[in-house]
Amino acid sequence: QQPVQSPQAVILREGEDAVINCSSSKALYSVHWYRQKHGEAPVFLMILLKGGEQKGHEKISASFNEKKQQSSLYLTASQLSYSGTYFCGTFYGGATNKLIFGTGTLLAVQP
């Protein structure tokens, strides 16, 4: 039930782009994205809801393909501050309200 993230890790130079993918084996109601810097708590980035509604970060975009049961996070013109571990959280709806987080993608942006 845990979503699968890819890649597991990526190293970028400042200004380069990256895509992080999150795939589920079950139909999704929503996908949540968080970033966690080393030694800090996760911070909210974006929520993508079934039906197309999005809530979140101005400089980071994401897509949600309901049919393919996957979401992608797009980091363009990366900055040093983008470094951290990115987690997707999947919500399957129904009676439960819990998020199931993926294993994370470590992103390192170098000068």
Add this chain to the structure above:
Amino acid sequence: GAGVSQSPSNKVTEKGKDVELRCDPISGHTALYWYRQSLGQGLEFLIYFQGNSAPDKSGLPSDRFSAERTGGSVSTLTIQRTQQEDSAVYLCASSFTGTSGGFEQYFGPGTRLTVT
């Protein structure tokens, strides 16, 4: 305003002892979550509280783990007879309402538990 706070920030305990971890959510947030994060790992869901409803305990790893939320605000996670595999960072998060409402979670700084 104040964010989610957790105490203690660090806890070292001997194997077999009981520990209590505390979480103060953001005022007005009805949903509260506990997660566990082992070194270099992802976020493992433990338990979820929503208002006065019965909590979702489906993520608790054993009956040594329990949690309560008093008055719809402060929550305490209790681990009895701690084991070395319980060593992890325990994170608390709160949100305005449950996940189905499409609201983001705000995480506290976590409690780092070390069982020796």
